[in-house]
Amino acid sequence: MSFLNRVRELFAKPQKRRGLGRGRRIESLEDRTLLAATLNLTPAGDLIYGGSGVANDLTISFDGTNYTFSDPSEQINGVGGMTGLDTNPDPNIFTFDPSTTVPAIAQIIVNTNAGDDIITLLSMRTGGEGFDVRNDPGEGSDTININGDIGSDVDPVLDNVILRGEAVNLNANIYVGGTADVRVEGPVNLISDVEIIAIPDLTQAITFTGTIDGPGGLIARAANMEFQSDIGSISPVDHFEGTGQKLTVKDVTATGDMTIVTDLLTLSPPLTTWIGGGTFAVAPFTPGGDMVLPQDQIAVFGFTALEFGNADTNSITIVEDVLLPVDTTFTAATVNVNRQIDNGGAPTRFITNELNANFRIIGDGDLEVGGLVPTALLTINGQLGGNGWGNSNISVMNGDGGVIFNNAFGSHVMNFTVDSAGDVEFTSAQAVNASGDISITSALGEGTITLPAGVQAPAGGIELAGVVELTGTGTFRVGAGSDFFAGGINANGNNVYIRGVGGAINLVDIFDVVGANLFRIDSSGGSTAVEVILSSVDASDINVRGLDIDLFGDLTAANNVSLIGNVGVDDDVVITSGGGATNRIQIGGLIDAVDGDESLTLNGGVGRVILTGETGGTTPLVNFSVISGGSHYITQDITVSGMVSWNNSGQLVNRATITAPGGATLIGTPFINQGTIV
Numbered sequence: 001m002s003f004l005n006r007v008r009e010l011f012a013k014p015q016k017r018r019g020l021g022r023g024r025r026i027e028s029l030e031d032r033t034l035l036a037a038t039l040n041l042t043p044a045g046d047l048i049y050g051g052s053g054v055a056n057d058l059t060i061s062f063d064g065t066n067y068t069f070s071d072p073s074e075q076i077n078g079v080g081g082m083t084g085l086d087t088n089p090d091p092n093i094f095t096f097d098p099s100t101t102v103p104a105i106a107q108i109i110v111n112t113n114a115g116d117d118i119i120t121l122l123s124m125r126t127g128g129e130g131f132d133v134r135n136d137p138g139e140g141s142d143t144i145n146i147n148g149d150i151g152s153d154v155d156p157v158l159d160n161v162i163l164r165g166e167a168v169n170l171n172a173n174i175y176v177g178g179t180a181d182v183r184v185e186g187p188v189n190l191i192s193d194v195e196i197i198a199i200p201d202l203t204q205a206i207t208f209t210g211t212i213d214g215p216g217g218l219i220a221r222a223a224n225m226e227f228q229s230d231i232g233s234i235s236p237v238d239h240f241e242g243t244g245q246k247l248t249v250k251d252v253t254a255t256g257d258m259t260i261v262t263d264l265l266t267l268s269p270p271l272t273t274w275i276g277g278g279t280f281a282v283a284p285f286t287p288g289g290d291m292v293l294p295q296d297q298i299a300v301f302g303f304t305a306l307e308f309g310n311a312d313t314n315s316i317t318i319v320e321d322v323l324l325p326v327d328t329t330f331t332a333a334t335v336n337v338n339r340q341i342d343n344g345g346a347p348t349r350f351i352t353n354e355l356n357a358n359f360r361i362i363g364d365g366d367l368e369v370g371g372l373v374p375t376a377l378l379t380i381n382g383q384l385g386g387n388g389w390g391n392s393n394i395s396v397m398n399g400d401g402g403v404i405f406n407n408a409f410g411s412h413v414m415n416f417t418v419d420s421a422g423d424v425e426f427t428s429a430q431a432v433n434a435s436g437d438i439s440i441t442s443a444l445g446e447g448t449i450t451l452p453a454g455v456q457a458p459a460g461g462i463e464l465a466g467v468v469e470l471t472g473t474g475t476f477r478v479g480a481g482s483d484f485f486a487g488g489i490n491a492n493g494n495n496v497y498i499r500g501v502g503g504a505i506n507l508v509d510i511f512d513v514v515g516a517n518l519f520r521i522d523s524s525g526g527s528t529a530v531e532v533i534l535s536s537v538d539a540s541d542i543n544v545r546g547l548d549i550d551l552f553g554d555l556t557a558a559n560n561v562s563l564i565g566n567v568g569v570d571d572d573v574v575i576t577s578g579g580g581a582t583n584r585i586q587i588g589g590l591i592d593a594v595d596g597d598e599s600l601t602l603n604g605g606v607g608r609v610i611l612t613g614e615t616g617g618t619t620p621l622v623n624f625s626v627i628s629g630g631s632h633y634i635t636q637d638i639t640v641s642g643m644v645s646w647n648n649s650g651q652l653v654n655r656a657t658i659t660a661p662g663g664a665t666l667i668g669t670p671f672i673n674q675g676t677i678v
Helices: 003-012 029-033
Strands: 037-041 046-050 057-062 067-070 076-080 093-096 107-111 118-121 130-133 143-146 161-164 167-170 174-176 182-185 188-190 194-198 205-208 218-221 224-227 240-249 258-267 272-275 279-283 290-293 298-301 305-309 315-318 327-331 334-337 348-352 354-357 367-371 378-381 392-398 403-405 413-420 424-426 438-442 448-451 454-457 462-465 467-470 474-479 483-486 496-501 507-510 513-521 529-534 537-551 555-557 561-569 573-576 584-587 591-593 600-603 608-611 624-628 632-634 643-648 652-654 657-659 663-667 671-673
Touching (some): 057 107, 076 093, 194 205, 205 218, 290 305, 348 354, 367 378, 378 392, 438 448, 438 454, 474 483, 561 573, 584 600, 608 624, 608 632, 632 643, 663 671
Parallel strands (some): 037 076, 107 130, 118 143, 130 161, 143 167, 161 182, 167 188, 174 194, 182 205, 194 218, 218 240, 240 258, 258 279, 272 298, 279 305, 290 315, 334 354, 354 378, 413 438, 424 448, 448 467, 474 496, 483 507, 507 529, 513 537, 529 537, 555 573, 561 591, 600 624, 632 652, 643 663, 652 671
Antiparallel strands (some): 037 046
16 A cells, blocks of 8 residues: 555544554655655765656756756755755755855766666756766666757866766767866767867867767767767768877768868778768878878768868878879878879869879869968979879969979870969979960969970960069960960070961960060961060060061060061050161061051161051051161051151162151162152
8 A cells, every 4th residue: 555545544534553563664754755866965076866766857957047957757855965955846846056055066967776767958057067977787778868068168067078878869069178078878869960079188088889870960079089889870970070189980971071080090890981971081180290091991982072181281191092083182281192093083182382293193183282371382293294194174273482393294284274372483394284275373463484494285275474484495385276375574595486286376465575585476487376465575586477466565686576467556666676787677567556646666777677568558657767778668658647767778769658747758878769758
């Protein structure tokens, strides 16, 4: 008979007084308190919740001032240091202000004892006590629900967090500081995305003994990380990050990203499978660490991108052939490619200060090289795009530090792009080659591009946005119908050749050319450029062929100047030859002003000046002046809006119409006029 029924029976009819019979006892108030849960604060600062063995449903919360422990399954009595602190009249709810306890609380310990218990944490005070849930064998099936953060990233709790249960549901984050650890015993379900961080002591550890399943994702960071069971084997996690100086991990299945950051990776079993649907990233834990690839014990499947290293990684060295059929990035101060990379047509990216390309990259995926520290020099050693390489597009980018290429740049490259906020230098005696377009930019066009041997793009165009410094002959080969641009050329006494391949160049556009020996644009006549734009040229000898040649500055040659094509004068221009009797200035086409306010001077000294086309027939020049020597015949009409002057040290014969409203001065020894002067 229950206690309550006995009480009812006691009031229902009178009873005789009698002594205690054998096997009989009276249940006192003290006996009833044994059926209640207790909340006890020990002298050591442990706040211990002890269940009586019923199926508890304990909820713990903190509202910013008070902690509340509630359990509809049984009443909660305060004992020890918690005696008299309950401010809630409900016997099943215990509310108290933790700032008033003596001693201060160091750890919350929950021991529900026997029964199929549920422990739910809704919220908890930051920066203080840890959280410890006990679960002894044979005491039922316990479920832990973490629905509120334990600590915060700026104010972690300072004692251990230990969760033991037959099911652990994580729906909030855990942050521990000092030397505190996190240990989770039992199968874990990630209800949402969860962070578990143990910082900053190198003795701290995070340990999971049971399986971890989704649908949420997990980020776990501590000096020592141990995952003793599979992750995502039943229900894949959304994402997974394990970061630790030491890391033990088994099989992982994620629907999204996976990140491994460690110095010492222990695989359990030795052959481990990692599956994901996003980016797989792996890097050293300690700044300045090194990586060696590949890791033969790891099988990686399903990821859409791979990332090796990070901004703090010292070096990555590839020591065996690797197949990387997805978007792949290597990030380290130095990257050593000592064996073949097969990119399977996917992009490959190096973020580094020094790339040692000692072996080829096959596959047709794009290759990108970027500076790790933009203010540092990006050094590329080894031949990019050499024999055996795939036909890839290659792009190189850096900041103010600039870029240097210390080996040849081969023709097994489609399009080649360099974009640097600093100077760009090639040191190989071989030309820069690509089968498609080549674009090199230095300091937004204001820097220098050092070339020992020119640039060749036989099926594409060339853009050199910067001043080209030639240290050898500069041969520039441009595909038919494509363009050539240079922000200037300091030839340093070297030859400059610009030639079309397989047909005519569409456009040649060059800013100032200084110090060239021979300067040639399609000088063979095999493929005349459609249009040539020149700012100024200083060379030993100048020979330019173009259907249209636009002049924005002076042309000066120690020997001859030949312009074969129609010439447009875009500014006041002076063309000067070497001035000797064997030197010449030759213009093999029409000469016109572009806007009508330009003048042209041809200074041949005592040499020849040969004009095979009309001057000013479409748009007159303002003034037109010629200095020459030897016997000259003017056979093409000249029209200006100002003056015409031709001073020849030999015989000068005019057989054309010269229109010069400002006057015409024609001097020869003798001068013979067989034409018309207006």
